Amino acid sequence: MAILTSMLLVGLGGSIGACLRFLVSGAMPSINGLPTGTLTVNTIGTFILAFFTYSTIGSDIIYPVTIGTLGSFTTFSTFAYESFHLMEEGSFYLSFTNIASNVTFCLIGAGLGWLLATLI
């Protein structure tokens, strides 16, 4: 029964994360042809996940918040599609910029999350 409880918590957290991603991602403009919506949710989500990972906050929030909400808030499929689509349209430069910025910003986000957790 424990796994069913976990599944329910993950699902509830996940549906909230998906809605937040839909709203935040949709509110972001495309800057010079670069899709910034996915970049924004991925960076924010990685930052928060890193903070929770390195902070001393108890593990009772792990299912709904980290696995559910943050796992759903950040996404890989749309990122992969957008990167491919830019390449398909012949913008290898934009495609590479999209990949590099997602990886770089999220690594910086993870670093900042760790920093915040050690300071608090």
Added chain:
Amino acid sequence: MKIPLPVFYVAVGGFLGSVSRFLVFEWLYNPIDTFFVNVAGSFLLGLLIYYFEYTGSSYSQLKLFLGIGFMGSFTTFSTFIMQTVTMNPLLAMANVAGNIGIAMFVVYLARTGSFLYQRRVW
């Protein structure tokens, strides 16, 4: 309270997608599980987008439910990065290149498959 309909589709898809990811994580080992969900989800999203693009039919509700909701929640970027930062530099680079390269390649496969299916060239 009246929920706006697009958000409802995304929420239900998000619920199912995150539970599916959680179950994959229960079965496979890190970071293979992340690689699996990211590649599988990217392929299915590519299939969804290109199939409808080539057939020219409208799929706004399906896109909200399956694309943004389910696949968006099934695949994840935050866990992928958090696993990457705990690896040694060489493995981390291989993890980044492998996840992104193969995910983009399967989107290409999904596009090719959708195109061939629509043309029925076999």
